[in-house]
Amino acid sequence: MENKNTAASYMNPYLAGTLLGTVLFTAFALTHSGLGASGAISRIQVFLTKIISSSHVDQVGYFATMGGGDRNALDHSSVLMFVGTFVGGVLSAKFHNRFRAEVCKGPNLSNIRRFLFALLGGIFMGYGARLARGCTSGQALSGGAVLSVGSWAFMLSVFLGGYLVAYFVRRLWN
Amino acid sequence: MLPIDMSDFGKWIGYLTFFTVGVSFGAVLEMAGFGDSRKLAAQFYFKDMTVFKTMFTSIIVACLLIFLFSALGLLDFSQIYVNPTYLWPGVVGGLIMGVGFIIGGYCPGTSIVSAASLKIDGMVFLIGTLIGAGLFGETVKYYSDFWNSSFTDRWLLSDWLNWSIGATVVAITVMALILFYFAEKTEALFQDKGTVEKAIWNKNKKTYLASAVVIFLISLFIWSFGQPDPKRKWNIMGAQYQPQLDSREVFIHPLEYVKTWNDANVKLVTLDMRSEDEFKQFHLDSAKRFSLEDVVKKEFVFDLLQLPPQGVVVIVSNTEEEAVRAWQWLKVQGVANLYILENGLNNWNQLFSDKVLHLEKIDLTRPSAKVLELFPKDFYKAKIKLKTTKKGAGLCS
Numbered sequence: 001m002e003n004k005n006t007a008a009s010y011m012n013p014y015l016a017g018t019l020l021g022t023v024l025f026t027a028f029a030l031t032h033s034g035l036g037a038s039g040a041i042s043r044i045q046v047f048l049t050k051i052i053s054s055s056h057v058d059q060v061g062y063f064a065t066m067g068g069g070d071r072n073a074l075d076h077s078s079v080l081m082f083v084g085t086f087v088g089g090v091l092s093a094k095f096h097n098r099f100r101a102e103v104c105k106g107p108n109l110s111n112i113r114r115f116l117f118a119l120l121g122g123i124f125m126g127y128g129a130r131l132a133r134g135c136t137s138g139q140a141l142s143g144g145a146v147l148s149v150g151s152w153a154f155m156l157s158v159f160l161g162g163y164l165v166a167y168f169v170r171r172l173w174n
Numbered sequence: 175m176l177p178i179d180m181s182d183f184g185k186w187i188g189y190l191t192f193f194t195v196g197v198s199f200g201a202v203l204e205m206a207g208f209g210d211s212r213k214l215a216a217q218f219y220f221k222d223m224t225v226f227k228t229m230f231t232s233i234i235v236a237c238l239l240i241f242l243f244s245a246l247g248l249l250d251f252s253q254i255y256v257n258p259t260y261l262w263p264g265v266v267g268g269l270i271m272g273v274g275f276i277i278g279g280y281c282p283g284t285s286i287v288s289a290a291s292l293k294i295d296g297m298v299f300l301i302g303t304l305i306g307a308g309l310f311g312e313t314v315k316y317y318s319d320f321w322n323s324s325f326t327d328r329w330l331l332s333d334w335l336n337w338s339i340g341a342t343v344v345a346i347t348v349m350a351l352i353l354f355y356f357a358e359k360t361e362a363l364f365q366d367k368g369t370v371e372k373a374i375w376n377k378n379k380k381t382y383l384a385s386a387v388v389i390f391l392i393s394l395f396i397w398s399f400g401q402p403d404p405k406r407k408w409n410i411m412g413a414q415y416q417p418q419l420d421s422r423e424v425f426i427h428p429l430e431y432v433k434t435w436n437d438a439n440v441k442l443v444t445l446d447m448r449s450e451d452e453f454k455q456f457h458l459d460s461a462k463r464f465s466l467e468d469v470v471k472k473e474f475v476f477d478l479l480q481l482p483p484q485g486v487v488v489i490v491s492n493t494e495e496e497a498v499r500a501w502q503w504l505k506v507q508g509v510a511n512l513y514i515l516e517n518g519l520n521n522w523n524q525l526f527s528d529k530v531l532h533l534e535k536i537d538l539t540r541p542s543a544k545v546l547e548l549f550p551k552d553f554y555k556a557k558i559k560l561k562t563t564k565k566g567a568g569l570c571s
Contacts, residue, residue, distance in 0.1 A: 010205065010206060010207035010213070010224070011205040011206055011207075012378070013206065013223075013224040013227035013228045013231070014227060014228075014231050014354075014382070014385070016202055016205055016206035016207075016224075016228045016231075017206075017227060017228040017229070017230065017231020017232045017234075017235065018232070018235050019202045019205075019232075020199075020202045020203075020206070020228060020231070020232035020235075021231060021232035021233065021234065021235025021236040021237075021239070022235060022236075022239070023195065023198045023199055023202060023232075024235075024236040025235070025236045025239040025240060026195060026198075027199075028177060028236070028240060028254055028255075029176040029177050029178070029243075029249065030177065030178060030179075030180050030191050030195070031177070031179065031180060031181075031188070031191060031192065031195070032177050032179055032253060032254060032255050033254075033255040033569055034236075034255070034569070035195070035199055035283075035569065036569025037281075037282040037283035037286060037569075038282040038283075038303070038307070039569045041282055041300075041303050041304060041307055042307040042311075044304060045304045045305075045307045045308045045311075046311075048304065049308060060311055060312060060315075061315070062310070062311040062314050062315075063311050077181070077188060077189060077192040077569065078192075078569040080189045080190075080192040080193045080196065081192045081193070081195060081196035081199070081569060082196065082286065083193060083196065084192065084193040084194060084195065084196020084197040084198075084199065084200060085196040085197070085199050085200035085203070085283065085286045085287065085290075086196075086200060086286050086287075086289070086290045087193075087196070087197050087200065087290070088196060088197035088198060088199060088200025088201035088202075088203075088204065088287070088290075089200040089201070089203065089204045089209060089286060089287035089288075089289075089290030089291055090200075090290045090291065091197070091200075091201055092200070092201040092202075092204035092205050092287075092291075093204055093209065093287075093290065093291030093292070096204070096205070098204070098209065098291050099291055099292055100291075100292055101292045101293075101294060102292070102293060102294070103293070103294050103295050104210045104211040104212050104279065104288070104293050104295050104296070105211070105212070105295060106212070106215075114295050115294070115295065115298045117277050117278060117279075118211075118278050118279065118280075118295040118296075118298040118299040118302065119278075119298050119299070119301065119302040119305075120274075120277055120278065120302065121273075121274045121275070121276075121277035121278015121279060121280070121299060122274065122278050122280075122285065122298065122299040122300060122301060122302015122303045122304075122305070122306060123274070123302045123303070123305050123306040123309065124270055124271065124273050124274025124277065124302075124306060125271050125274035125275065125278060125280070125281060125282060125285075125299070125302065125303050125306060126274075126302060126303030126304060126305060126306020126307040126308075126309075126310070127270060127274075127306035127307070127309055127310045128266075128267040128268065128269075128270030128273075128274060128306070129267065129271060129282055129303070129306075129307070130267070130306070130307050130310035130314075131263055131266060131267030131270065131310060131314075131321065132260075132263060132264045132266075132267025132268050132270075132271065133257070133258075133260060133263070133264065133267070134257060135271070135281055135282040135283060136229075136271075136281040136282070136283055136284075137199075137281075137282070137283040137569075138257070138569050139257055139264070140229065140233075141229065141232060141233060141236075142255075142257065142569075143257035144233040144237075145232075145233050145237045145240060146237070146240065146251075146254055146255075146256045146257075146330070147237065147256075147330040147332060147339070147342060147343075147346075148256050148257045148258075148259060148328075148329065148330065148331075149259045149261075149326070149329045149330065149331055149333070149334050150257060150258065150259025150260060150261055150264045150326075150329065151257050151259075152331060153259075153261055153264055153265055153268070154264040154265065154267070154268040155268070156268070157264070157265045157266075157267075157269045157271075157272065158268045158269075158271050158272045158275065158281075159226075159272060160268075160269065160272060161269035161270065161271060161272020161273050161275070161276075162217075162218045162272035162273070162275045162276045163218055163272070164269075164272070165272070165273050165276050165277070166218035166219060166276050169276055169277060170219065172215070172276075172277070173212065173215045173216070173219065173279075174219065
């Protein structure tokens with residue numbers, strides 16, 4: 001990093017993978033379970049819904065198991081991991097000079113369109129992750145490492161879904 | 175013995191552990207470049223295979239560490255959470271997520287890191303995931319049968335292939351190494367002209383090859399060493415369960431058996447290890463005969479691991495020594511709520527011999543709950559404690 005304002009280059013993918021695998025193993029060794037992200041997202045959503053209408057959270061069974069009655073949806077280990085992941089992201093971005101407001105998008109896309117597609121993609125992701133009972137972290141990485149059949153089938157499906165649609169949305173990224 | 179559960183030392187120590195693991199997780203994702211949607215999306219145009227390389231490396235590394243530690247007797251794999259398989263909901267959910275991935279440019283974990291490094295598209299994506307999760311909660315009631323379908327608990331690739339865990343580990347390691355090679359070649363082919371990273375493969379060739387050999391050798395070692403069988407596992411880690419036998423808290427009174435049998439909330443499995451003749455002569459209704467050799471068989475234990483959290487397994491034998499052996503070997507394989515019928519069936523008939531039910535004969539193979547009323551309330555000490563959830567239910571719930 002000769003220039004203080006230049007973002008550092010990214011880590012070698014295999015080295016990053018080795019570190020990530022070690023973190024994953026440590027998570028298993030210290031908590032019985034691996035990593036996760038989408039469970040916390042679901043809980044934050046229930047928490048926010050409860051602020052708007054707590055009776056609605058009680059009525060919808062799926063929400064009630066997380067935040068019904070006097071249950072606090074955020075009182076769960078996955079939320080702590082979410083906060084940790086966020087803090088880790090901030091620290092690393094600061095340290096590597098990547099902590100700056102910007103919009104990551106393909107060269108031929110307006111900001112507004114990028115935001116629309118990001119929102120839409122997020123909705124798909126959030127929905128699918130609940131349907132599949134986990135996301136890339138909780139299912140693919142954690143379940144993949146312990147050889148769960150469902151996690152491997154899930155992982156292949158994610159890649160398949162992406163590759164099937166990639167051609168049709170190539171103008172988003174190229 | 176791993177895994178240790180940090181939350182056993184207090185709720186907030188557990189939470190602090192999850193937080194710390196999260197910090198490392200987030201930092202590594204950011205360092206790998208996963209905070210930038212362009213880098214993630216490039217995976218699907220073969221231009222930058224970082225997502226694939228990093229993901230698979232981490233899976234292989236974690237997998238090798240887990241089964242290496244398990245082979246060496248340092249980690250009890252039966253206590254490690256394995257995501258249950260809901261095959262078709264997982265596949266459909268995965269396809270939807272793949273579409274979301276390429277449209278939105280992130281997955282949930284990476285969008286957290288992206289938002290954390292002030293990427294505005296990452297923040298918008300994260301808001302989208304909240305909406306998506308909410309929509310799921312609102313709509314799942316219309317197809318909850320599908321959502322709960324094709325379920326198998328703790329189903330490993332090795333069970334599916336009917337291979338040993340070691341052979342499976344070698345196979346996916348070799349597969350990953352081959353795919354890494356093709357990923358490098360594909361990247362070089364599809365990369366935009368003049369990209370700096372082109373030289374990486376050539377620069378690192380020797381290191382890569384050496385690492386590949388090391389990884390492969392570790393997987394071979396895991397295969398040749400083998401995962402510990404129940405006998406060896408009991409020798410290594412039995413000490414932590416022995417107090418349950420010494421205090422006799424897992425020996426249940428026949429009347430508690432009758433009570434459990436009549437409890438509609440409990441799924442009771444009765445395993446009878448007496449001889450075939452004895453079994454033919456008399457056995458408890460729905461009891462299944464088995465021998466000590468079955469206990470070490472993968473399929474036998476697999477079925478017991480499918481039980482819901484309110485499943486109870488009771489071992490019946492007229493020799494306590496034999497029952498204890500079976501208990502030990504099943505226990506170290508992760509069978510939960512495991513009990514032994516105290517004294518087997520030795521006193522079974524005697525217990526009910528002088529008891530008469532009004533207008534009804536006591537069916538000794540399946541005594542009804544009414545029988546319990548013939549005994550004083552404190553006739554036996556209840557020992558079965560049901561857990562309502564399985565330990566370490568994962569972070570996705």
